[in-house]
Amino acid sequence: MDHLPEPQLGADLFLLHAPSVFDFRERDDMLFAYLSDSDSVNVTSVYEIYPIGWFSIKQRLADNGFDTKIVNVASLMLMHPELDVKKLISRFEAPIFGFDLHWMAHCQGSVELAALVKEVHPEALTIFGGISATYYAEQLIQYPSVDVVVQGYDTLDPVTELVTRVRQGRRDFRSIPNLLYKTDGEVQTTGFSHTPEKNYNNVRNDWxxxxxxxxxxxxxxxxxxxxxxxxxxxxxxxxxxxxxxxxxxxxxxxxxxxxxxxxxxxxxxxxxxxxxxxxxxxxxxxxxxxxxxxxxxxxxxxxxxxxxxxxxxxxxxxxxxxxxxxxxxxxxxxxxxxxxxxxxxxxxxxxxxxxxxxxxxxxxxxxxxxxxxxxxxxxxxxxxxxxxxxxxxxxxxxxxxxxxxxxxxxxxxxxxxxxxxxxxxxxxxxxxxxxxxxxxxxxxxxxxxxxxxxxxxxxxxxxxxxxxxxxxxxxxxxxxxxxxxxxxxxxxxxxxxxxxxxxxxxxxxxxxxxxxxxxxxxxxxxxxxxxxxxxxxxYTNDQIMPVPRPLGGRWFDDATVPPELIQDVLVSSAAPSQVRGA
Incomplete structure (x- = not known):
């Protein structure tokens, strides 16, 4: 009997948002303590909110004929404790995977999620951007799971040019500004010259x-x-x-x-x-x-x-x-x-x-x-x-x-x-x-x-x-x-x-x-x-109205991965001790 094909999700670029601590579901050696995330906004200590600038990248690439998909892995892991993250990543098909290191709260999870992507898709390019990624660019590029760091407060043009070249089968990024990248393990830099003072982020975000x-x-x-x-x-x-x-x-x-x-x-x-x-x-x-x-x-x-x-x-x-x-x-x-x-x-x-x-x-x-x-x-x-x-x-x-x-x-x-x-x-x-x-x-x-x-x-x-x-x-x-x-x-x-x-x-x-x-x-x-x-x-909570709220339905919760694909990558048959593992 022929097996039905496993559902896949394809894009030119996946933007993946990681939890603050990648293996948070397994941790019994650290406390995600109440108030340790300040409790000032409607998120958990996993910091499952991604930067709104991702919408601008998605729109700019769409204007240039490219398909970008935003997947909030942190939110999916919270909402589906039995989610097999490695299996989920294996269903994604793209030449490039992007990660936000905008806020330092994601410094552990983002690098670890990128490592998992490199394990599953060794030929794919992993790219990082954001304020913290820019600040720590020279240190960040040293991690084996990081192929490219895009520096700057406006990365729309560099990212568009990078996606264009990768889609053309080219990996020569020398003329794209604001990049640190690796060639045969050696770090290359293209300088930090793209610092526009007008037309910043000049795309309409689409809600x-x-x-x-x-x-x-x-x-x-x-x-x-x-x-x-x-x-x-x-x-x-x-x-x-x-x-x-x-x-x-x-x-x-x-x-x-x-x-x-x-x-x-x-x-x-x-x-x-x-x-x-x-x-x-x-x-x-x-x-x-x-x-x-x-x-x-x-x-x-x-x-x-x-x-x-x-x-x-x-x-x-x-x-x-x-x-x-x-x-x-x-x-x-x-x-x-x-x-x-x-x-x-x-x-x-x-x-x-x-x-x-x-x-x-x-x-x-x-x-x-x-x-x-x-x-x-x-x-x-x-x-x-x-x-x-x-x-x-x-x-x-x-x-x-x-x-x-x-x-x-x-x-x-x-x-x-x-x-x-x-x-x-x-x-x-x-x-x-x-x-x-x-x-x-x-x-x-x-x-x-x-x-x-x-x-x-x-x-x-x-x-x-x-x-x-x-x-x-x-x-x-x-x-x-x-x-x-x-x-x-x-x-x-x-x-x-x-x-x-x-x-x-x-x-x-x-x-x-x-x-x-x-x-x-x-x-x-x-x-x-x-x-x-x-x-x-x-659940989520905040100080303004400190009542537990069910997860889901927020603008940054995942709306990209189809429910049937999520169901297909749940570890429903695993032993209880394995269920919360990634």
Whole structure:
């Protein structure tokens, strides 16, 4: 009897997003602890969100006649614990596989996933790109699983030319700018000359694939992101996308480059009627001028988007507030980092006082803004334990004054890493920091440390790594208690969060004691770790509404691999101990 052919998936380029730790499903020697991913966005500690710039690469290649498929391997591994990743990769047919190393959280998983691709498809080309890939290009290219590193904040032209040549059967990349690549094991470089100051990312991202995706949250609600510019005009010392970092990593003087606003509006139109049940997280709109913001808000209103969350660096001006209030259900995300102006300024913010913010909040709400979220950060210069807890006390004042949801305070630790390339990373002593991991390999090893405070690549003169971990749990616990006391969050939510924090701290303590006494984790503790990891990685959560959400339906969850192919690569017949292996 003839066997049916195994389902395959073909492309000119696969873009594969790896989990932070590639074999996370097998790990019983490290804790994916609650809050170790800051819990500030709707992702797990596996960091299953990929950079939105992949849409631009996909569209540019489509415009040139090439098929690019984005596969979120991290998301698939979370949603299908029995997924055989090697078998899945074997069903992909392409001459090139691309990997994002944009955020350092993926430094372990991305290199390991590339190694698996090289094992399964030895003739295929593996390419890396992103901010972190650019920063560590010379170290990254040394890994056997890495064939090409594409440097820069705009890789559209180099990647298009590279795909064109590979599809023509050519592997001579000497005239393509911004590449490090290997020829017979020797590393070649083509220089770093492609640094455009206009027409950056000038393609329309296409969200049409997401219109009919199901399981997208309550009542089919969807969330997309827009990114109208790249780089930054500001200089927050902890940020790898700051003006300082871009000048040093990307070798440019002009560090804020705006996308054609007409393309941003066209992008919004691709959701069509689904816009009415879609929210937007508007990234980096704090760098948009008045004219561009008005055009954006007019499009949001015309297309009927359900709501928009706007990142704002300063206190938004009255005319923009009015426009926000008229366009949709608008929310503003402020991030002063600390209630203390000295700390706020040292962090790169500090352009308004808390008194000025308190005077501005009623004006924003009166203009029709639905709510303001005020983010504070743990791990800043001059910030000791008392300062963090003073921020929590100030947060209680905000909740008492504005009722909670009108002005909602939130706090998170800077984890797992201080961005390489940022001012604090490059000039640590000057700003009161100590760097514990500096090379790419040191960061990769840190990602699999059992205890998350050891993963941190920094400490400060005011808080060591263990203190950063402890004060994070202390501060967030107290803030959750306050929100319960004032009725901002239901008591049941608060009790559940506090139970999870207690369980996490207890388990971390037991692990630390075992490692100190015996230098290893006993079998019964490993069982607890495995059970804990499986539990916290079975749902997503965030601080704004700390309720477990089922996986799936987010814009970055995989929508590429057909269900029948997924079913065909599940290890359904494996023994329980094998099921979670990759």
């Amino acid at each position: 049409s694939y997401y219109r009919d995706v199901t399981d997208a949250g309550p009542e089919g609600s969807k969330l997309i992101m827009t990114l109208p510019n790249t780089g930054c005009a500001h200089d927050c010392g902890w940020c790898g996308g700051s003006r300082f970092a871009y000048r040093n990593i990307m070798g440019v003087r002009r560090t804020l480059i705006q996308k054609d606003n007409d393309l941003v509006v066209e992008e919004l139109r691709t959701m069509s009627e689904a816009a009415k049940r879609t929210s937007i997280y508007a990234l980096q709109c704090y760098s948009e001028n008045r004219t561009r913001m008005h055009q954006y808000l007019d499009a949001v209103k015309e297309l009927g988007y359900k709501s928009v969350h706007f990142e704002q660096f300063s206190l938004t001006s009255p005319d923009i507030l009015k426009k926000m209030g008229e366009s949709t259900d608008s929310y503003i995300m402020l991030s002063p980092e600390s209630h203390d102006l000295r700390i706020s300024k040292a962090a790169g913010r500090g352009n308004y006082t808390m008194e000025q913010m308190e005077e501005w909040i009623p004006r924003a709400l009166d203009a029709g803004v639905k709510g303001i979220m005020i983010w504070y950060f743990i791990g800043m210069p001059y910030q000791d334990r008392q300062s963090v807890m003073d921020t929590i006390a100030y947060s209680e004042r905000l909740i008492r004054k504005f009722g909670g949801w009108g002005a909602l305070p939130l706090i998170c630790p800077m984890v797992p890493f201080l961005d390489p390339g940022s001012q604090f990373f490059e000039e640590p002593e000057k700003h009161g920091y100590t760097i514990h991991h500096r090379t790419l390999e040191e960061h990769r090893r840190a990602m699999v440390e059992p205890l998350w405070h050891r993963r941190l690549n920094y400490s400060t003169n005011w808080l060591d790594r263990r203190q950063l971990q402890d004060v994070s749990y202390e501060a967030i616990s107290r803030l959750v208690e306050i929100k319960g006391e004032y009725g901002v969050l239901p008591a049941g939510f608060c009790k559940a969060v506090l139970r999870t924090i207690d369980e996490t701290r207890t388990l971390l303590g037991e692990m630390e004691r075992a490692l100190e006494l015996d230098k290893k984790l006993p079998a019964d503790l490993r069982d607890q770790i495995r059970d804990y990891n499986r539990k916290v990685l079975s």
